Amino acid sequence: MAHENASAVNFSELVNKNKQTLARLKESHRLLLHRRDGEDLVLTTATRAEQDRTVVSAATRMLAALARREPGSTDLLLDILPDAFPWVRFLPEADVHAFAVELVDTMRAADSVGNSASVAQLLIAWQHTAEVHSDPDLLAALTRHHTEDYGPALDPREAV
Template sequence: MNFSELVNKNKQTLARLKQTPRLLLHRRDGEDLVLTTASRAAQDQTVVSAATRMLAAIARREPGSMELLLDVLPEAFPWVRFLPEQDVHAFAVELVSTMRAAESIANTASVAQLLTAWQHTAEVHSDPELLAALTTDHGADYGAAPDPRGVV
């Protein structure tokens, strides 16, 4: 629904929130918003927290858990098939540790950023021409980059 409906018909809009866990509010001049209840947001956080704690506990305690995690990663994230083997392992370790840290502060932005960064890395590895362009030493050294804070 449009954001203006929330502003202009707030009672009807909020009544719709009782029928669905969240409403997507489209805005003309900005990023879309999601409207939900505080109790639903708390439930979502509880689920994410529980899943994160279970994954982290399994990764730390069970013998062979890292191998299991490495086996299931391609099912959860098909793009890991393009990563070199050592990068798949690094991704798995970084994912678990970042999820634990993010869960401890109830903010998943760092996990989303991590997933995006690793997916982009896989995209580079999936394209031989792009990989070569980004990893080839072109012999040019343009010196130290200037500090961007001093550039006007």
């Protein structure tokens, strides 16, 4: 994931040169902390984090209100989805509609608990679905009806 306007430093610099590193945070408002033994971290100020949350919440509420407003607003939402998510062009029409409804509903629910992880997961899942539809061979392999039954799956903990 790209972190626009973030200065990048090694995590050790925060520990060893904390004044200089925090001065960089003041300049860029975000620090991307590279860690050798773990996932990179983003350090920001509480004020900036709250501003980001406010913007996302406002955009979510506006999108949800638009989607509920009038019958034509759903058509508008469906029209703009390919601009925001070009991969929806590979989805069947019914799936594009399902994606739009699920996206708005999930964004509203995620906003209500202040955690956008479910929205990110939803976008990844639908994008993977679009990727399957973009590849005719893969789509055929995954949608082929298999008549053979291989029996119940073994518990992986019991496999030797």
